Amino acid sequence: MDHYFYPVNDFGPLMKGMVIGGIGIIHVFLAQFAIGGGILLCYFQRLAMSGRNALAREFVDGYFRWLVLISFVLGALTGVSMWFTTIQVGPRTIGLMVDQFHWLWATEWTFFCLEVAAGYAFYRYGTRLTDRTRFSLLATYSFAAWMSLFWINGILSWQLTPAGWLSTHDVWQGMFNPSFWPSLIFRTISSLSEAGLFACLIINFVPHWTREQKASMFNQAFRFLVPMTLMPVVGAWYFGVVPEDSREWVFGESVAMNMFLMISVGASVLIGIYAAVMLINRRMFLNGTTSLLLIVLALAATAGGEFVREGMRKPYTVRNMLYSNSITESEAAELRKKGSVASDPYPLRDEASYPNRQLVVGAKVYRMQCAVCHTEDGANGLLGLTKTWTPEQQRLNIAQLQRTKPFMPPFAGPPEELESLVQWLRWRVAGKPATWKESNDPAVLAKIQAHLDEVGTAPGIAVARTVANPTSP
Numbered sequence: 041m042d043h044y045f046y047p048v049n050d051f052g053p054l055m056k057g058m059v060i061g062g063i064g065i066i067h068v069f070l071a072q073f074a075i076g077g078g079i080l081l082c083y084f085q086r087l088a089m090s091g092r093n094a095l096a097r098e099f100v101d102g103y104f105r106w107l108v109l110i111s112f113v114l115g116a117l118t119g120v121s122m123w124f125t126t127i128q129v130g131p132r133t134i135g136l137m138v139d140q141f142h143w144l145w146a147t148e149w150t151f152f153c154l155e156v157a158a159g160y161a162f163y164r165y166g167t168r169l170t171d172r173t174r175f176s177l178l179a180t181y182s183f184a185a186w187m188s189l190f191w192i193n194g195i196l197s198w199q200l201t202p203a204g205w206l207s208t209h210d211v212w213q214g215m216f217n218p219s220f221w222p223s224l225i226f227r228t229i230s231s232l233s234e235a236g237l238f239a240c241l242i243i244n245f246v247p248h249w250t251r252e253q254k255a256s257m258f259n260q261a262f263r264f265l266v267p268m269t270l271m272p273v274v275g276a277w278y279f280g281v282v283p284e285d286s287r288e289w290v291f292g293e294s295v296a297m298n299m300f301l302m303i304s305v306g307a308s309v310l311i312g313i314y315a316a317v318m319l320i321n322r323r324m325f326l327n328g329t330t331s332l333l334l335i336v337l338a339l340a341a342t343a344g345g346e347f348v349r350e351g352m353r354k355p356y357t358v359r360n361m362l363y364s365n366s367i368t369e370s371e372a373a374e375l376r377k378k379g380s381v382a383s384d385p386y387p388l389r390d391e392a393s394y395p396n397r398q399l400v401v402g403a404k405v406y407r408m409q410c411a412v413c414h415t416e417d418g419a420n421g422l423l424g425l426t427k428t429w430t431p432e433q434q435r436l437n438i439a440q441l442q443r444t445k446p447f448m449p450p451f452a453g454p455p456e457e458l459e460s461l462v463q464w465l466r467w468r469v470a471g472k473p474a475t476w477k478e479s480n481d482p483a484v485l486a487k488i489q490a491h492l493d494e495v496g497t498a499p500g501i502a503v504a505r506t507v508a509n510p511t512s513p
């Protein structure tokens with residue numbers, strides 16, 4: 041099997057995942073608001089048409105419309121920058137996704153075009169149209185916006201739970217994978233809640249509304265937070281269908297993931313309590329600062345949720361198919377014989393300054409197999425993580441990487457590459473001295489080979505089972 045080499049980008053002290061995550065969180069937050077905002081506009085337009093609420097029309101034609109427009113433009117831009125960043129980090133994963141799901145993507149883009157057309161038409165001509173047409177335009181905009189979530193959600197949830205697709209490669213099985221529905225429902229609820237919170241912020245800004253008028257509008261907007269009561273059920277459903285090991289990391293073994301989950305849950309609970317109080321006490325007032333604070337909490341909830349979702353997939357970008365470092369399980373076995381960087385055509389940036397060939401290989405192995413999740417000495421920096429270890433410890437722990445941490449892929453190279461990596465780590469920690477002796481003691485290499493053979497190339501989760509019960513196959 042051929043292994044592909046792609047030129048990837050490096051963001052210095054920032055972990056690649058952090059760059060994608062940072063843009064991703066902003067994108068998700070804006071895009072979800074653009075969906076929920078459209079639905080909220082529909083609801084207020086309906087209220088205006090029913091004649092029950094004289095303020096509703098003013099609201100629909102006011103600042104909120106602007107905010108939806110801005111978020112939808114920024115949502116689209118950050119969406120594009122997401123793909124632009126991900127292809128610099130995980131080109132193989134994105135390539136696989138495009139290969140498998142190009143028609144779904146095309147469908148998503150068609151809805152996106154409809155969304156743009158309907159949204160812009162409303163924004164530009166809304167005030168001159170009849171009520172019915174206004175409503176139709178808003179409904180078209182919202183439906184199209186939600187449908188783009190519908191399609192993209194299929195592709196994203198497939199990455200974590202491809203399930204039956206793994207054996208059939210059937211597009212529909214991939215699209216409607218086990219976590220499709222809970223994640224779609226969860227995101228829809230989040231979209232509605234965000235819209236309600238932003239509506240409150242805008243209501244505060246209408247200068248000529250009285251306190252009572254604003255209170256009545258808050259009450260309408262907060263109805264969009266009622267579906268949040270379903271979040272615990274939908275969340276439980278989601279965690280019920282994700283792989284068991286992912287669930288275990290989130291709920292215990294990984295402190296970082298657990299903390300982010302708690303931030304997300306905690307922020308949502310706070311918003312929920314506030315919404316309940318507002319809905320029960322109809323005369324209660326909400327000022328601009330509090331609305332902004334609630335929006336920040338919603339952003340924290342989104343950030344925590346996205347972090348957990350992305351983190352849970354480790355060590356894969358496509359579960360059971362492609363490790364995060366773009367190597368498949370069967371390729372890992374192959375690369376242990378052939379070497380992972382032997383035919384890597386891309387030079388290092390500062391290759392001439394390396395004292396010997398072995399260190400160049402080591403740096404390339406790091407770039408190929410580790411750099412997608414680690415930096416050298418920044419976030420999750422490898423030098424820091426290994427600097428207290430003896431060479432023996434480094435050799436063993438890296439040779440059995442999936443045992444060291446089950447969310448890391450197995451090492452995918454021969455003992456020579458592993459020793460190069462160890463030497464590179466030691467040379468870097470030593471402060472890059474101008475001379476460095478190559479290490480090629482056959483006894484050391486034989487020992488590394490034994491470590492590699494003993495653990496094989498199975499993922500950590502499978503290895504954990506055999507360690508717990510040594511007699512099982």
Ligand code: HEC
Nearest residue numbers: 354355364365409410412413425426438444445447448449
């Ligand atoms: C899929 C992502 C991923 C890949 C690929 C990956 N790691 Fe890691 N690694 C992690 C995470 C996450 C941690 C946990 C950091 C922590 O616990 O603070 C970690 C921790 C470590 C540690 C510290 C372990 C400990 O118990 O203290 C070492 C050493 C390490 N990685 C080495 C490597 C090497 C060498 C490679 C490449 C051959 C690699 N990793 C590839 C995600 C990855």
